[in-house]
Amino acid sequence: MPMDAILARPQPPERDSQVQLLALGLTVFVSMLGLGNVAPFLPIMARDLGASGLALGLIFSSFSAARGLVAPWVGDLSDRLGRKPFLLAGMGGTAAVGLLLIWWHAPWELVANRTLQGVFAAMVLPVAMALVADLSPSGAEGRSFGFFNTFFLLGFGVGPLMGGALFDAFGLAANFLAMAGLCLVSVLVVAWKVREPPAGQRLRQKSGWRTQVALLKDRPTLGLFLARVGGTMAMGCYIAFLPVLASDKGLSNFEVGLQLAVNVLVMTALQRPAGRLADRRSRLALALAGQAVSGLSKLILPLCPGFWSLLALNIGEGVGAGLALPALTALVVEYGRRMDAGMGAAMGLYAMAMGVGVFAGPLLGGWLADLAGMDMAFYFAGAVALAGVLAQAATARARVRGAEAGAV
Numbered sequence: 129m130p131m132d133a134i135l136a137r138p139q140p141p142e143r144d145s146q147v148q149l150l151a152l153g154l155t156v157f158v159s160m161l162g163l164g165n166v167a168p169f170l171p172i173m174a175r176d177l178g179a180s181g182l183a184l185g186l187i188f189s190s191f192s193a194a195r196g197l198v199a200p201w202v203g204d205l206s207d208r209l210g211r212k213p214f215l216l217a218g219m220g221g222t223a224a225v226g227l228l229l230i231w232w233h234a235p236w237e238l239v240a241n242r243t244l245q246g247v248f249a250a251m252v253l254p255v256a257m258a259l260v261a262d263l264s265p266s267g268a269e270g271r272s273f274g275f276f277n278t279f280f281l282l283g284f285g286v287g288p289l290m291g292g293a294l295f296d297a298f299g300l301a302a303n304f305l306a307m308a309g310l311c312l313v314s315v316l317v318v319a320w321k322v323r324e325p326p327a328g329q330r331l332r333q334k335s336g337w338r339t340q341v342a343l344l345k346d347r348p349t350l351g352l353f354l355a356r357v358g359g360t361m362a363m364g365c366y367i368a369f370l371p372v373l374a375s376d377k378g379l380s381n382f383e384v385g386l387q388l389a390v391n392v393l394v395m396t397a398l399q400r401p402a403g404r405l406a407d408r409r410s411r412l413a414l415a416l417a418g419q420a421v422s423g424l425s426k427l428i429l430p431l432c433p434g435f436w437s438l439l440a441l442n443i444g445e446g447v448g449a450g451l452a453l454p455a456l457t458a459l460v461v462e463y464g465r466r467m468d469a470g471m472g473a474a475m476g477l478y479a480m481a482m483g484v485g486v487f488a489g490p491l492l493g494g495w496l497a498d499l500a501g502m503d504m505a506f507y508f509a510g511a512v513a514l515a516g517v518l519a520q521a522a523t524a525r526a527r528v529r530g531a532e533a534g535a536v
Contacts, residue, residue, distance in 0.1 A: 145263040149272060151321035152256050153279030155314045159219060159252055160280060162226065162310035163245065164287020166303050167191070169295055170242070174235045186239045188368070189487045194246025196483020199254045200340055203476020207335035210324050211259045211472070218251025219314040226307035246483075253280075254479035258471040261461045262325040267407060269458035274403015277453055278396055285392035335470040340477055342467065349463045351523030352415075353481045356456065358516020359419055359449075360485025362426055365493035365509035366445070373429065373502055374438060383435055387442050394446030395453070403454035411455040411462070412524050418452025419517045421445075427510025430503035 170187055206214050225244045232241050257276070264272040294302045334342075343349045367388075374384045406414055425445035432438045457478070464474030489512070493505035 145265075148263050148322060149260060149275055151317055152259060153276050155215065155219070155317050155322070156253065156256055156276070157279035157283040158310045158314045158317070159222065159249075160283025161287045161290065162222065162307040162314075163249070164284055165291035165294065165310070166226065166229070166307045167287075169291060169300060169303060170229075170238055173233070173300060174238050177233060177235060187235070187242055189491060190239050190242045191246040191249070192364075192483045192486035194243045194483075195250045195253075196246075196480045196487060198247050198250035199479035199483060200337075200473070200476035202250050203254050203258060203472035203474070203479070204335050204337065204340065204470070206255045206258060206472035207333065207470030211255050211262070212318065212322055212324050214251040214255045215259075215318045215322065216315055218248045218255070219311045219318065221248035221251070223308040223311035223315070226304050226311060229304040229307075230301055250479065254475040255472065257457065257478070258475040259322070259325075261464070261471040261475065264461065266465070269461045270403040270406025270411065270454045271400075272403070273457040273461075274399040274401070274406070274454040277403075277457070278399040281392060281396040281399065285389065285396065289389075333470040334468050335473050339467075339469050339473050343464065343469055343474060343477060346463065346467060347523040348459075348520075349467075349477075351520035352456065352459055352463065353477060354523075355415070355419060355516035355520035356478060356481035357485045358512045358514075358519070359422070359452075360482045361489030361492070362423060362485075362509035362513035363449075364486040364489030365505050366426055368490040369493060369497065369502060369505045370429070370442075373506065376502065377432070377434060377438065379435055379438070387438055390439065391442045391446040394443055395450035398447065398450030399454060402451045403458075405451075406455040406458050411459050412520075415452045415455040415459060416517055416521055418448045418450070418455065419513060419520075421448030422452065423448075423510050423513030423517060425510075426506055426513060429506045429510075 174187055202214055222245060225241055225248065229238075229241055232238065257273075260272050260276050261269065290306075291303050294306055344353065370388065371384050374387055375381075379387070402414070402418075422445050425441045425448060429438065429441055432441060460474050460478050461471065464471060489509065493508050496508050497505040
């Protein structure tokens, strides 16, 4: 193969960068393991304490709302002050609020605790993603984020399983202790293995709220933001209401859990091959196609008569979401670099889109389910996901037309 062809191919990260990516992946895996170990069981605890429906809803959504509001600010600060201090503060704070759950039992105390968890989570995931972007050579962003997302999704999927086993064996206090302990392990990993990129690399890039406004005025970036809001609104509905839909169709508790587990496993297995594909093919096309498959799968879930058809669609949803995720995160980096924006600012906006979607989706889906039945929540989820795909396609197409006109 000619040397120029070899140089044109996306190059994998250097060995030192790979070690850093592994440390960041382990950090996010352990933190998601700790959060997932607790989050599914807090509503049960609150219900047993007599919490109202409003309080139960707020326990679920306050985390995403807090993370979405704080993430852009934290991302911007990490461009100026460095990534590592925020990672350490986020993991240490999450450990502290995990211990507070041993004594905070009232429903509104649980809402306050989840809000604090969201604030500290905003110091972890978007900042870690910004650091992944710092470490990724141009053209290899898909591979880097495919590797990183694998750890994130594994923690998301394994956490509830581990939490359920601890809950059954030792009681809920064991979950809180495990959450704190796992987060402290993450603190040690970050302190020992994660190193900052050169300060000059960060400080050369634009940051501040004006940069974030400029990113949203850029039409492809705005389209990606809208697609992520729509996709995470749909994801919030899917996670919140799939157990109810499946149970209404006669599935056992084990079969309900299997539907969700297979979905997450499919997404996880696809991250690395989808990341490599995103570096070799059109990232935009891959993101649009994956999100469209995911949205259509959610849209027709209510039409499934039983276990096997539901399982097929949940696998399809996992395939679509799994293909889209590395391409979407690589596009965030690509668009941010094109505008010379700090990666903290770009990833903060991306995390805000996720927070807005996960907060609003279950609330609106639940309201529609109350008005017109549970099926309506999934029709809404599919429609809003596909609307986000159309918004991203329209804004990207406008950009292409503008570039073509300029070339002429």
